[in-house]
Amino acid sequence: xxxxxxxxxxxxxxxxxxxxxxxxxxxxxxxxxxxxxxxxxxxxxxxxxxxxxxxxxxxxxxxxxxxxxxxxxxxxxxxxxxxxxxxxxxxxxxxxxxxxxxxxxxxxxxxxxxxxx
Amino acid sequence: xxxxxxxxxxxxxxxxxxxxxxxxxxxxxxxxxxxxxxxxxxxxxxxxxxxxxxxxxxxxxxxxxxxxxxxxxxxxxxxxxxxxxxxxxxxxxxxxxxxxxxxxxxxxxxxxxxxxxxxxxxxxxxxxxxxxxxxxxxxxxxxxxxxxxxxxxxxxxxxxxxxxxxxxxxxxxxxxxxxxxxxxxxxxxxxxxxxxxxxxxxxxxxxxxxxxxxxxxxxxxxxxxxxxxxxxxxxxxxxxxxxxxxxxxxxxxxxxxxxxxxxxxxxxxxxxxxxxxxxxxxxxxxxxxxxxxxxxxxxxxxxxxxxxxxxxxxxxxxxxxxxxxxxxxxxxxxxxxxxxxxxxxxxxxxxxxxxxxxxxxxxxxxxxxxxxxxxxxxxxxxxxxxxxxxxxxxxxxxxxxxxxxxxxxxxxxxxxxxxxxxxxxxxxxxxxxxxxxxxxxxxxxxxxxxxxxxxxxxxxxxxxxxxxxxxxxxxxxxxx
Ligand SMILES: Cc1cc2nc3c(=O)[nH]c(=O)nc-3n(C[C@H](O)[C@H](O)[C@H](O)COP(=O)(O)OP(=O)(O)OC[C@H]3O[C@@H](n4cnc5c(N)ncnc54)[C@H](O)[C@@H]3O)c2cc1C
Numbered sequence: 001x002x003x004x005x006x007x008x009x010x011x012x013x014x015x016x017x018x019x020x021x022x023x024x025x026x027x028x029x030x031x032x033x034x035x036x037x038x039x040x041x042x043x044x045x046x047x048x049x050x051x052x053x054x055x056x057x058x059x060x061x062x063x064x065x066x067x068x069x070x071x072x073x074x075x076x077x078x079x080x081x082x083x084x085x086x087x088x089x090x091x092x093x094x095x096x097x098x099x100x101x102x103x104x105x106x107x108x109x110x111x112x113x114x115x116x117x
Numbered sequence: 118x119x120x121x122x123x124x125x126x127x128x129x130x131x132x133x134x135x136x137x138x139x140x141x142x143x144x145x146x147x148x149x150x151x152x153x154x155x156x157x158x159x160x161x162x163x164x165x166x167x168x169x170x171x172x173x174x175x176x177x178x179x180x181x182x183x184x185x186x187x188x189x190x191x192x193x194x195x196x197x198x199x200x201x202x203x204x205x206x207x208x209x210x211x212x213x214x215x216x217x218x219x220x221x222x223x224x225x226x227x228x229x230x231x232x233x234x235x236x237x238x239x240x241x242x243x244x245x246x247x248x249x250x251x252x253x254x255x256x257x258x259x260x261x262x263x264x265x266x267x268x269x270x271x272x273x274x275x276x277x278x279x280x281x282x283x284x285x286x287x288x289x290x291x292x293x294x295x296x297x298x299x300x301x302x303x304x305x306x307x308x309x310x311x312x313x314x315x316x317x318x319x320x321x322x323x324x325x326x327x328x329x330x331x332x333x334x335x336x337x338x339x340x341x342x343x344x345x346x347x348x349x350x351x352x353x354x355x356x357x358x359x360x361x362x363x364x365x366x367x368x369x370x371x372x373x374x375x376x377x378x379x380x381x382x383x384x385x386x387x388x389x390x391x392x393x394x395x396x397x398x399x400x401x402x403x404x405x406x407x408x409x410x411x412x413x414x415x416x417x418x419x420x421x422x423x424x425x426x427x428x429x430x431x432x433x434x435x436x437x438x439x440x441x442x443x444x445x446x447x448x449x450x451x452x453x454x455x456x457x458x459x460x461x462x463x464x465x466x467x468x469x470x471x472x473x474x475x476x477x478x479x480x481x482x483x484x485x486x487x488x489x490x491x492x493x494x495x496x497x498x499x500x501x502x503x504x505x506x507x508x509x510x511x512x513x514x515x516x517x518x519x520x521x522x523x524x525x526x527x528x529x530x531x532x533x534x535x536x537x538x539x540x541x542x543x544x545x546x547x548x549x550x551x552x553x554x555x556x557x558x559x560x561x562x563x564x565x566x567x568x569x570x571x572x573x574x575x576x577x578x579x580x581x582x583x584x585x586x587x588x589x590x591x592x593x594x595x596x597x
Pocket of ligand 1: 131132133134135136137154155156157194195196197198199200201202203205206207208209210211313314315316351352353354356357360531532533563564565566575576577578580
C-alpha cells in the first residue's frame, strides 16, 4: 500500500521529497486503519491483489517495480472497466492528495508536520 | 474478557452531538442524575487545526471515510468526539423552514410542530450556543456567490453561524457543543464519560442495561455495563439505528436514512478571492429551495488539491492560482438509504439508491451553479465530476449533461438524518411526536435520526431545536 501511495504522491507532485511522501504514506495508512471494518477488509484484499497483479504482466510485484511501471499499473486500474479497481485508485488518490497538499502547500503552514500520522 | 465495570444512573444519554448535548443539559438542569457517554475523545476545539489531517483522524468517525454503497455511491462524513459533528462543522445556521415542519405534521403526523411552537426552542438554544452574522463584510469568495445571484435575479442570503465573532471582524470562536452545552451540562452536575461506546441495550426487570466498552487514554478496552431507568439515544442518524437494530428494536428504524447529496465545483476568478485567514464564507443561494440550494465550501489548498485531483497539472494550478479559486457546492435532498448491521462487523452498512429524478435534480443544480458562478465573473468553472469539461462560456453550461451519474464518487454529503422518523403515523415512524420509541418504555431518540425529512437548510439548528422541544416535553410529562 505504501508503494501505491508513494506512486500517487509522485504523480501529484514529482518534486515532493521522500520525507514528505513518507508522512503522507503514514497518514493514509492511519486512515485505512480506522475506516469502516468491512471496507477495510475489502481494501486489504484489493491491496494484495493489486500488488500481485503485475507479477505475470511485468515480472514482479508492484512494490518492486520501477516508477514508470508502477505508473502504468496505476493508470490501468484507474481506467479499468471494473468499478472496484477505479474506486480503489480514487480512494487512495483522494487521501494522498489531501495528505500531500496539507504537508507541503498548507495555506498558513500550521499543519505541516502536525500529524505524527 | 475481564468483568465489566458496572455503573448506575437515572438517565443515560448515549452520544454527545448537538442532540445528546441539548437533551443531557436540559435533563441535568432539571435536577436529574444524568450520565452522558461518548465513543470519541473529549478534545478542545484547538486540539487539531480545523479541516486538517489531524482533525480527520482524531475527531471524525472512521477517519472521514464513510461510503453509502449501491448502484450509486455517496461519501459522507460525521464527527466522532465529544460534541459530535458540531466540533468539526462550520456552524452555518438556519432555522427549519416552515414548509418542512408542515410536511412533517401532514405526512408523519407530528403533533404540535410549526414555526410558532418551535420559536421558543430555537431561541433558547441560540442563547447558549450563540448565532451571529459576520460583523463586517463577508469574504470576497462569499460575496462572489451573492453577486452572481443578484446578477441573475436569484434570491440569496447571508447565513449566520454558530460562532462568536471578535468585534473587529478578524476572527472569533466556533460555538461548538464542547464550548457551550457541554460546559453547562457539567456545571449542572452531569457526568460525562468519553471513549465509551455502547454496543447494545436490553430491558431487564424494568430497567435498561447498556453494554459496551470504555477505553483508557492508552487505548486499552474495558467492558462496561450501565443500568438506567431511561435512555436517550443520540448517536447520530447512522449509529442510532445501528445501535437500536443490534438491540432488536427495528420498527421503522434505519429504513429511511436521508442526506443532502452535494456536488462541488471550483470557480476560478480573474482576481484574488481566497486569502489565507479569510473568515469562512457564508452566502447561500435560496432561489431553488426546496429542490436544491447552493453555497460556498472551505477552499484551503488541501481542499482545492482534492477537488482538482483528477486534473492534469493540478499541483501547479493550486500553487499558482489558489488565491483566485473558490469551491462552491450545490446540494439537493434526493436519495434514500438503509442502515444495517453486518454479522461479525461493528460498522453498519449503508446502502443508497437515487431515482432518475434525484439525479436529474442534481444535474440541473450543477448547471445552475455554473451559471451563477459565470454570472459572478468566474473565468472558468471546473466541475468536480469525472469526465466533465470546464465551463468557460454560456455554451459550456448548455453542454453539461442534464442528469448526474453518481456512480463515480463525486456525490458527497455532510448532513445525515431521518433514519428513525418521529410522529404519530406508526406506519412511517419509529417514535411518537416527541422522540419516545414506539412500544418501548423509557427509551427515547434525541438526534438527527428523528427529523422526518431533509431540512433543505443546514440541519444543526433543527437537531438542537427538536431535541430541546422533545426533552422539555418528556420532563413535563415526567417521562410518562
Ligand atoms: C464536516 C461537517 C460540516 C457540517 N456543517 C454544518 C453546518 O455548517 N451547519 C449545520 O447546521 N450542520 C452542519 N453539519 C451537520 C451537523 O454537524 C449535524 O447535523 C449534527 O452534528 C447532528 O447532530 P446529532 O446529535 O444528530 O449527531 P452527531 O453530531 O453525529 O453526534 C453523535 C455522537 O454520538 C457518538 N456515538 C455514536 N455512536 C455511539 C455509541 N454507540 N456509543 C457512544 N457514542 C456514540 C458519536 O461519536 C458522535 O459524537 C456538518 C457536519 C459535518 C460532519
